[in-house]
Amino acid sequence: MKRWFVLLLMFLPLWLSAQSEYKFSAHRNVVPNGYNFWLSVPDTYDTLQEKIPLILFLHGHSLSGTDLNRVRRYGCLDAISMGRDINAIIVAPQDPGGPWNALKLNNILDWVQERFVFDTNRVYVIGMSMGGYGTFQYVGTYPDRVAAAMAFCGGSNLRDHCGLNKVPLWIIHGTADRAVGVGESQKVVNAMKACGETDLLRFDKFPGINHSQLAKMFYIPETYEWLLSHNKADRQLNKDVTINVSIMNKAYQDIDRSANKIVVMDPNKLVSNDTTSTNNDTTDVANAPSSSSTVSADTTASKPVQTTTQTSSPKYHIVKKGDTLYAISRKYHTTVDKLCKLNKIKETSILSLGQKIRVK
Secondary structure (H helix, E strand, O other): OHHHHHHHHHHHHHHHHHOEEEEEEEEOOOOOOOOEEEEEEEOOOOOOOOOOOEEEEEOOHHHOOOOHHHHHOOOHHHHHHHOOOOOOEEEEEEOOOOOOOHHHHHHHHHHHHHHOOOOOOOEEEEEEOHHHHHHHHHHHHOHHHOOEEEEEOOOOOOOOOHHHHHOOEEEEEEOOOOOOOHHHHHHHHHHHHHHOOOOOEEEEEEOOOOOHHHHHHHHOHHHHHHHHOOEOOEOOOOOOOOOOHHHHOOOOOOOOOOOEEEEEEOOOOOOOOOOOOOOOOOOOOOOOOOOOOOOOOOOOOOOOOOOOOOOOOOOEEEOOOOOOHHHHHHHOOOOHHHHHHHHOOOOOOOOOOOOEEEOO
């Protein structure tokens, strides 16, 4: 027993030093005609070099609102919190409601570019559901700024889709999607084909996959391997990386949940390339929602996060056929957010018959 303890003391410093550190900072009201957003900077960031790429993550409807912590419930930031290493600056804006606006997104990237050093030839966009719509909207409007993009279970409101043909683009949609039908992605593909050659396009329909299941795409290494392999200076479509239903469903198998250290920074103190500007923003709540192995979906209406007060006498509800978190919250005069906090689940977690849900 003592031997194992000694070995633990010997290797613990090595384990701690092997952790990747990510600095998260919440930026509010700093970009005129923009959005509030999270910024994630890995410990590999160095203002003296320009090799680090940047990823713009666009969330779906369920994360809309004015509480930036919602943006950490699934997607790139949550993947980092769970242990996935993403060697890039992550920009994760929050849409307060309505469709994503390409100009506002571009204004954010302008703001970041003025203050942080990154490889402008390696800017990527990724989004799901409403974020998929936003991906098409931004890439189609500003194709010369994007090295590659991925859009999951989305659609498009673009009037002109020809700009999409200039960018390596991977569109993925589930055939069992009832929230945004696979036909919406097919319409985008058809519009791109009407513009001419689509040799930079990959389009995959995942059989039997519904809307929420595609959120797993943010947690597999292949997603970032494919994105980060592209460079705007040499636009070539990567066809070597394989992603299918089997790979997607193994999203959490190789994640070391203790691998990354997340430090929520005061945005005024975050190291950047800007030594003269001042930022009057205030940091979001340091203790953002904890990650879960259950992936959230984009079909639940946005609700404000509230503080949960736990009692000494827990009360439980046994899930019956037809139960939803919203229905349970109404029955016990509470909120979906409180139920999620008490049970360490997410708003769109799938409930099972007979499952015990703590309500108080």
